[in-house]
Amino acid sequence: DTGVSQNPRHKITKRGQNVTFRCDPISEHNRLYWYRQTLGQGPEFLTYFQNEAQLEKSRLLSDRFSAERPKGSFSTLEIQRTEQGDSAMYLCASSVPGQGYGYTFGSGTRLTVV
Amino acid sequence: AQSVTQLDSQVPVFEEAPVELRCNYSSSVSVYLFWYVQYPNQGLQLLLKYLSGSTLVKGINGFEAEFNKSQTSFHLRKPSVHISDTAEYFCAVTKNTGGFKTIFGAGTRLFVKA
Numbered sequence: 001d002t003g004v005s006q007n008p009r010h011k012i013t014k015r016g017q018n019v020t021f022r023c024d025p026i027s028e029h030n031r032l033y034w035y036r037q038t039l040g041q042g043p044e045f046l047t048y049f050q051n052e053a054q055l056e057k058s059r060l061l062s063d064r065f066s067a068e069r070p071k072g073s074f075s076t077l078e079i080q081r082t083e084q085g086d087s088a089m090y091l092c093a094s095s096v097p098g099q100g101y102g103y104t105f106g107s108g109t110r111l112t113v114v
Numbered sequence: 115a116q117s118v119t120q121l122d123s124q125v126p127v128f129e130e131a132p133v134e135l136r137c138n139y140s141s142s143v144s145v146y147l148f149w150y151v152q153y154p155n156q157g158l159q160l161l162l163k164y165l166s167g168s169t170l171v172k173g174i175n176g177f178e179a180e181f182n183k184s185q186t187s188f189h190l191r192k193p194s195v196h197i198s199d200t201a202e203y204f205c206a207v208t209k210n211t212g213g214f215k216t217i218f219g220a221g222t223r224l225f226v227k228a
Contacts, residue, residue: 004157033215040123042204042218043158057213083127090159100165100208103216105157 004106006092012112013082021109025094032075033103034067035091036060041098043091049075050097082113116141116207118219120210126225129197135190136220137205147188148216149179158204160166164188175199200226 005024013019025032030051035043046065047057051072061067064082068074079086089110093103121136139145146165150158162173169181179190188205205219 006157033212035218040220040221042118042206045215045217048214059132060124093157099211100163102150102160102163103158105150105159107155107157 004092004094004104006090006109008071008109009107010112014113015084015113016081018078019082019111020076021090021092021101021111023077023092023106025075025092026075026104029094029096029104029105030072031040031097032069032074033095034077035093037089037091037108039089045073046077046090050108067098079111082111084113087113116145116209116217118131118205118207118217119202120205120219120222122222123220124223124225126227127195128227130194131189132193133191133199133224135203135224137188137190137219139186139188139205139207141186141207141209143208145207146210146213147170147179147181148208149173149188149190150204150206151175152202152204152221155194157208161203195224195226197226197228199224 007022007062032049034046037043064080067077087107092109093105117140119138127133148163149161152158164181172178202221204221206216208216
């Protein structure tokens with residue numbers, strides 16, 4: 001068990017470019033979550049997968065954002081036509097079924113849009 | 115819907131002094147409560163959780179928290195802090211049935227001074 005892995009750790013991109021982040025959850029965790037964290041704020045929920053099914057997307061997730069989890073393993077989060085307001089830390093977390101176990105978080109991907 | 119309010123954005127304290135980080139929550143249904151810690155440039159790590167039973171829960175690194183249903187609070191305490199406890203602390207809530215996402219507070223920055 002190597003924990004939740006996120007790549008890349010840092011990404012600097014020009015406004016208007018597309019970016020993709022990857023998350024590898026703990027292998028036996030069938031739930032996977034994406035959160036966004038801006039400076040001085042707590043994590044904000046973006047989307048949630050149970051196995052390969054995306055069960056909910058936050059209204060924060062505009063149509064420029066898309067997430068996938070093919071085969072219920074790793075997940076990708078893509079942002080198209082990035083804007084400066086997308087600059088944030090993007091956190092991935094995974095958990096076993098049930099609400100009482102808490103999450104295991106990755107170290108995050110810090111996105112800077114210039 | 116659930117919400118979490120962390121009453122202090124920053125808490126400075128001297129090393130070996132006691133500390134309390136305050137958290138209030140709002141929910142129309144029963145919830146599970148969590149505290150997470152985030153060290154610089156890292157993801158969040160679960161400190162402790164309240165599911166049911168004893169209202170005083172103990173976590174890692176000598177932290178404990180007390181659930182108070184009548185006051186809808188879940189304050190985090192440590193009797194003697196170390197420099198290494200300097201970090202951001204997040205209180206969080208999840209519905210205990212039918213829910214899947216965790217709602218986080220804005221965080222409290224604990225700064226331990228020598």
